Amino acid sequence: MSNTAKNERRVITGVDASGPVPVEYRFSHAKNGSRHLVVVFANLNAPGEYGMGGGILDNLRSNILWIRDSFDGANSYYLCQGMDFGIERSVAGLIARVMNALSLTPDQCTMFGSSKGGSAALLFGLKYGYKNIIASVPQFRIGTFVVSAMADSAPAMMGEVTEDKVRFLDSILPEVVRGSANRSANIYLISSPQDRQYAIHIEPYLGLFQGYENFNFIFNDSPLISGHDKVTTRNIPSMVGLLNLVTHGVVPRIGAVRNGREEPQRDTSGIDGYLSATSQVRGDDFPAPVVLTPAAEERLPAHAVRFVGSAPRAVRVSIWENGKFQGSPAVAPDGSWTWEREKPWAKGRHVVRFFGVDANNFHSGRSEVVFTATDDAVAPSSVAGPPGVVAQAPAQSPVLSVTSPVPQQQVQGPAVRFTGFAPGAVRVDFQERGTALGTCEVMADGAWAWAPGWAWTEGEHFVEAVAVDAMGNASAWTSVPFVLMNAYIVPAQGGYTATRY
Structure with missing residues (x-):
């Protein structure tokens, strides 16, 4: 088995619609019970508007929450639409709800991103009191950068673009850094003189971090890199290495640190309930x-x-x-x-x-x-018959397709619902290992659904289905292998149902 296959993480998608604006997210559970959450903000031109994808973070032990920066099709720095900051409130609420569902504290969270994702990591980390912040080549003058480099985002964020609005957006991050009470945060700011944005967006603002107890400025002065995008790309390995240290509880500073503290058997019903309630x-x-x-x-x-x-x-x-x-x-x-x-x-x-x-x-x-x-x-093919008799098309057996569960799907039970299509059929029959399970009718449009009333046992199942038409013609048997992940349901906070593994 390849290392990629062994390290690949299961990712769950969802939409949190609790705040003023629906926010899309991806989530991956921690490995070995790690008690940490990394929140990933998207950089410019991130695929799907999610940052640090493609397996870059597969080796992290922590829980990972990726937040999508796409609101009505435009980037927003996770801040605003038409100068309405409902996006910021919604994103802050999503992070807090995931943290609480994991029974973590702000000291066990890391805000992580590069470019505009780095700006968001600094803003949300300092404004909302999270302990660890890793930000590579952020922009401090957000309004100026949006107008000069993000043509679609400028009207989306500001509505009518004016100098006053640009100045206001420029002031947001510097004011957060200047006024934050989160002075004990572990901050790692990464930049390079080869980044053409350094002189405008970072160097003038470094003095704002005086008084922060553990502010670290990592200056990549390699002559082999040039331009903002190249700095971002070259910094990824060091960012991930630093992230591994921070999520393990090791922060680069003088003094004793505490490491480990995994809880492999910890109850996950809180986060499972949240993910179920907000599933996309x-x-x-x-x-x-x-x-x-x-x-x-x-x-x-x-x-x-x-x-x-x-x-x-x-x-x-x-x-x-x-x-x-x-x-x-x-x-x-x-x-x-x-x-x-x-x-x-x-x-x-x-x-x-x-x-x-x-x-x-x-x-x-x-x-x-x-x-x-x-x-x-x-x-249609024809069948030869006696002279003077019109040949008839042979009778065709119905064709059955199953749309859910998909093969080898991990199903959260105890109930399982089967759906699919069988045009021309009148019913679909089900069996498992030779034992008849039940049957369901096929609708006029060919769709069918079957939801037996019993609780399925935990583990692997191999159900088979066959479609039958009014003349008794049957389709080929279709196999439906799936794995039931949990055996029973427990109530959870927040009025939703949580799944216990």
Whole structure:
């Protein structure tokens, strides 16, 4: 097994809509019970507007909370829209709720980021009292930088862009540093003279950190780097190394430090409940898109594949194949949507998956359609008969697809809900290891759902399903392997249900 496979962390996505503005996040549990939380803010041009992804932080033992800097499609420095600072309040609330759900204190949290993420790490760390801050090449004059380098963000953050608003945004971070009562914070500020922003955004403000008990300025003077982006990239290894020290309880200063303090058996029901309550995927109460055409296993000309369907509650449908994004058509007020790809599909079999997205960026359950792209439309095959008798197409067995659980999915029980499509069928039957489990009806649009009333046992399950039409023709058996992660439910604070492992 490769090191990548061994170190890869399970990441959970969610949306916290408790504050004035919904905030999207990703979360990964700590390894070996580490009692620490790292909050990651996104740098410029971060993929998906999440910072430090792509496995950079896989070896950290701490809990990790990535916060997305995308609000109505624009970056905001996690601060404001139209000079309304509801974004800042919402982000601060998200961090506090995750910290509390983990039963941690501000002394057990690290704010971490580079570029505009470094600015956010300093601001939220000092303003809201978090103990550790690691910030690489931040901008102190936020308004000036937004106007000069972030054309889409300037009107999004300010509304009408004026000199007064620019000056106000320029003053925010310096005033936080100047006035913060969090003087015992462990601050690590990283920069370089090769960063063209150093003279404007960092050097004039270093004096503001006088009086901070453990302020560390790390000056990378390598002649091999040039420009802001290069400084950020070159600093990543040292940032991650420093982060490893800080999250282990080792802060570079004179004196004794305390290390370790892992709690591998600690109850995680608080954070599990929070993640469940704010999960981005709301499959139970947000139905998956229905695909009306193409029909399952339909053969279509590669240049003439048109998708038509419905997606109640969604504002758009997200379309994917083999993990690659294909398109995102808008959903009409009546729930209908259509989409055609601009270029022809590759000839052969395609499995295309869909989910709906609502106005707060919550996701529906998943659905899929399977079709075959051909050179031309293929007519049904015929069977030769006696002279003078019109040949009839042979009867076709229904085709069954299961959209959830997906193979090897880790399902939070004790209840399990099965969904999918079986166009032309009237029912779907289920069994496990030869024992009949139950059956469900297939709706007119081909969709079906089955939710047995019992509590499933913890561990691995191998359920099989078969679709049957009105004439008794049956599909091939489809396997549904999944793992039930928990055996029972306990109440948790905050009015939601928490899952105990």
